Amino acid sequence: MSLSFLFYLTATIAVASAIFVVLNRNAVYSAILLVLCFFALAVLYLLLEAYFLAVLEVFIYAGAIMVLFLFAIMLLNLGHEDALPKFMYLQRALSVLMVALFFFGIILIMLHEPGVLHQPGDTFSAGGIHVLGEALFSKYLLPFEVASLLLLVALIGTVYLAKRKI
Amino acid sequence: MDFLSFFIICVKVLLVFAGTLLAVLIMVYAERRVSAFMQGRLGPNRVGPQGLLQPIADGIKFLMKEDIIPDGVNKPIYLLAPVIMLIPALMTFAVIPFGSTITLFDRDIILQVADVNIGILYILALTSIGVYGIVLAGWASNSKYTLIGGLRSSAQLISYELALGLSVVSIILMSGSLRLNDIVADQQGHLLSWYVFKQPLAFLIFLIATYAETNRLPFDLAEAEQELVGGYHTEYSSMKFAMFFMSEYANMITAAALTVTLFFGGWDVPLLDEKSLGIWGAMLSVASFILKMGFFLFLFIWIRWTFPRFRYDQLMKLGWKVLLPLSLINIFITGGYLTLAALK
Amino acid sequence: MATIIKSYEPTFWDKLYIPALVKGLMVTIKHFFRRKVTIQYPDEYHIPPEGYRGLHRLNKFPEGRIKCVACEMCSAACPADCIHIIPGPSPWDEGNERYPVRFDIDLLRCIFCGFCEMACPEEAIELTEIYDFSDYTREDLIIDKDGLLEVFELTKDQKYYSRKNDSQEPQK
Numbered sequence: 001m002s003l004s005f006l007f008y009l010t011a012t013i014a015v016a017s018a019i020f021v022v023l024n025r026n027a028v029y030s031a032i033l034l035v036l037c038f039f040a041l042a043v044l045y046l047l048l049e050a051y052f053l054a055v056l057e058v059f060i061y062a063g064a065i066m067v068l069f070l071f072a073i074m075l076l077n078l079g080h081e082d083a084l085p086k087f088m089y090l091q092r093a094l095s096v097l098m099v100a101l102f103f104f105g106i107i108l109i110m111l112h113e114p115g116v117l118h119q120p121g122d123t124f125s126a127g128g129i130h131v132l133g134e135a136l137f138s139k140y141l142l143p144f145e146v147a148s149l150l151l152l153v154a155l156i157g158t159v160y161l162a163k164r165k166i
Numbered sequence: 167m168d169f170l171s172f173f174i175i176c177v178k179v180l181l182v183f184a185g186t187l188l189a190v191l192i193m194v195y196a197e198r199r200v201s202a203f204m205q206g207r208l209g210p211n212r213v214g215p216q217g218l219l220q221p222i223a224d225g226i227k228f229l230m231k232e233d234i235i236p237d238g239v240n241k242p243i244y245l246l247a248p249v250i251m252l253i254p255a256l257m258t259f260a261v262i263p264f265g266s267t268i269t270l271f272d273r274d275i276i277l278q279v280a281d282v283n284i285g286i287l288y289i290l291a292l293t294s295i296g297v298y299g300i301v302l303a304g305w306a307s308n309s310k311y312t313l314i315g316g317l318r319s320s321a322q323l324i325s326y327e328l329a330l331g332l333s334v335v336s337i338i339l340m341s342g343s344l345r346l347n348d349i350v351a352d353q354q355g356h357l358l359s360w361y362v363f364k365q366p367l368a369f370l371i372f373l374i375a376t377y378a379e380t381n382r383l384p385f386d387l388a389e390a391e392q393e394l395v396g397g398y399h400t401e402y403s404s405m406k407f408a409m410f411f412m413s414e415y416a417n418m419i420t421a422a423a424l425t426v427t428l429f430f431g432g433w434d435v436p437l438l439d440e441k442s443l444g445i446w447g448a449m450l451s452v453a454s455f456i457l458k459m460g461f462f463l464f465l466f467i468w469i470r471w472t473f474p475r476f477r478y479d480q481l482m483k484l485g486w487k488v489l490l491p492l493s494l495i496n497i498f499i500t501g502g503y504l505t506l507a508a509l510k
Numbered sequence: 511m512a513t514i515i516k517s518y519e520p521t522f523w524d525k526l527y528i529p530a531l532v533k534g535l536m537v538t539i540k541h542f543f544r545r546k547v548t549i550q551y552p553d554e555y556h557i558p559p560e561g562y563r564g565l566h567r568l569n570k571f572p573e574g575r576i577k578c579v580a581c582e583m584c585s586a587a588c589p590a591d592c593i594h595i596i597p598g599p600s601p602w603d604e605g606n607e608r609y610p611v612r613f614d615i616d617l618l619r620c621i622f623c624g625f626c627e628m629a630c631p632e633e634a635i636e637l638t639e640i641y642d643f644s645d646y647t648r649e650d651l652i653i654d655k656d657g658l659l660e661v662f663e664l665t666k667d668q669k670y671y672s673r674k675n676d677s678q679e680p681q682k
Contacts, residue, residue, distance in 0.1 A: 200542070203546070204538050204539075204541050205541070206545075206548075207546060207547070207548050208546050208548040468538060468542075469535070472531075472534045472538045473534065
């Protein structure tokens with residue numbers, strides 16, 4: 001009983017903080033709320049007994065990536081709300097479209113294959129890094145490599161942007 | 167879970183929490199006393215015998231001081247930052263095994279608060295959370311000194327976290343586990359099974375990165391007094407400043423404990439089977455752990471008064487161009503050796 | 511002829527830095543065990559070297575007469591203008607006829623240059639080794655004739671601080 005209570009609590013925190021990330025007009029507050037959201041997600045992972053993933057969530061997303069984000073926000077000094085353009089019709093339309101698609105997809109899955117969402121997920125529930133590593137390097141090898149290629153492209157792009165002449 | 171095991175966990179949590187705070191107090195005292203000794207002075211010796219009550223006097227002073235919130239600060243974040251810094255600093259010690267097992271009330275009690283199977287990642291994750299305290303304190307104070315200090319120290323922490331993590335990876339490769347208990351168990355037996363002797367390069371990288379992670383000299387650019395007044399906590403006073411102060415010292419204590427656990431066999435007493443000695447063996451193991459940790463805490467102060475501060479570009483150069491490649495090479499060598507050993 | 515200064519080429523051993531770092535650590539740990547130079551002031555007193563210029567005193571003859579003849583050479587020589595003398599006839603039958611009725615020194619103005627000592631033809635005013643005189647009001651730091659004579663009694667034997675050190679409880 002207490003575990004399900006914990007689940008509802010953290011889930012509420014996660015959703016609420018995610019909503020406030022979007023609604024808040026102060027970029028720094030948004031970033032902090034996003035970190036809070038990551039923490040709630042990490043607790044959800046813990047409840048699923050996926051300890052490794054939980055720690056990675058905190059370590060990489062909250063600990064490394066968001067710090068850099070915060071860095072950029074502080075250096076750019078986006079504190080002034082008026083500086084942000086009020087109406088970005090194209091972006092708004094696109095985001096609504098994306099969210100709608102996402103929800104549609106989830107609802108579709110839930111209606112057609114309700115079993116998928118209730119699977120115990122043996123890959124992660126063992127919590128061991130051995131299982132995760134094996135899955136990454138066998139079953140999910142292609143997505144893994146594609147993701148690393150994507151990161152490499154991003155890296156090269158950053159270097160190119162930062163240093164025009166090498 | 168029955169009542170007894172719940173009680174045992176509570177006692178362990180209290181013990182470790184109180185122990186960490188006590189160690190912080192002792193460290194504050196030792197810092198001033200040892201610093202003085204290295205400069206030919208005596209240091210505080212008036213409050214209590216040999217000045218031992220000095221940290222308590224300091225604490226009372228911190229509590230009684232006026233709590234100033236400067237104009238123009240971002241109040242919610244300004245108030246939040248010390249808390250964000252202190253909580254992870256006090257939480258990290260939970261996974262460090264500080265002794266072997268005790269058998270009490272017919273059950274084996276591990277001298278460790280939480281035996282997590284990802285212990286070392288837990289510590290790395292929490293230390294990376296501490297960065298938020300620094301960044302937010304620097305930004306929310308609305309002062310250029312704190313902002314520069316905050317940016318410097320977070321850039322430094324992020325750069326050295328890589329070298330730190332990668333040097334730990336080679337240890338993980340050797341032990342094949344992320345659980346700190348397994349890592350300690352792997353170093354039992356004779357002296358040469360300690361990882362310092364198996365991984366001297368990883369130890370050096372880890373040690374240097376630790377000093378950068380805890381913002382200690384020679385890497386204390388974040389609070390370089392001569393240029394930045396006090397770094398990210400310049401605008402803080404009273405208990406909020408004390409919270410930063412405490413978390414810095416708590417971080418040092420955790421760092422020392424982690425160094426001992428990873429490289430010096432944790433609570434291991436060389437050439438001795440602690441488990442065969444019963445409760446005395448456990449006591450001995452705790453004593454050995456504290457002794458080793460004390461040495462590394464002393465080393466923090468010792469190094470502080472020996473080496474001058476790095477320049478910022480030197481710091482970044484050392485982190486990215488020396489320590490990072492070295493730790494990568496170390497991982498390759500370790501991995502290659504282990505693969506070859508497995509083939510045989 | 512130009513001299514070519516050969517710059518020192520660091521060897522591999524130098525580039526490792528570790529031996530140099532260890533050497534540095536050895537230096538600091540040596541100081542850790544050295545004797546400490548701290549003087550714990552209220553418990554023990556620093557003994558100033560001879561010729562130290564501290565608090566003033568007015569000298570007396572062995573039979574008790576004041577040496578000063580109130581010639582006001584000292585107050586004339588004083589660059590800080592801190593010595594104030596009111597002369598009068600001496601109360602003693604033998605010896606000098608003049609004598610200071612009042613002799614005040616404003617210690618807050620005094621710069622402890624020792625010019626008064628040098629100007630004095632009678633060797634009556636002298637600076638002593640006392641350095642720890644402080645008070646709560648400006649008025650208390652104007653020392654008068656009686657005070658100056660009292661200082662003479664305290665410092666006659668030039669052993670003011672070593673006497674104080676001896677009377678202290680031995681340090682723990």
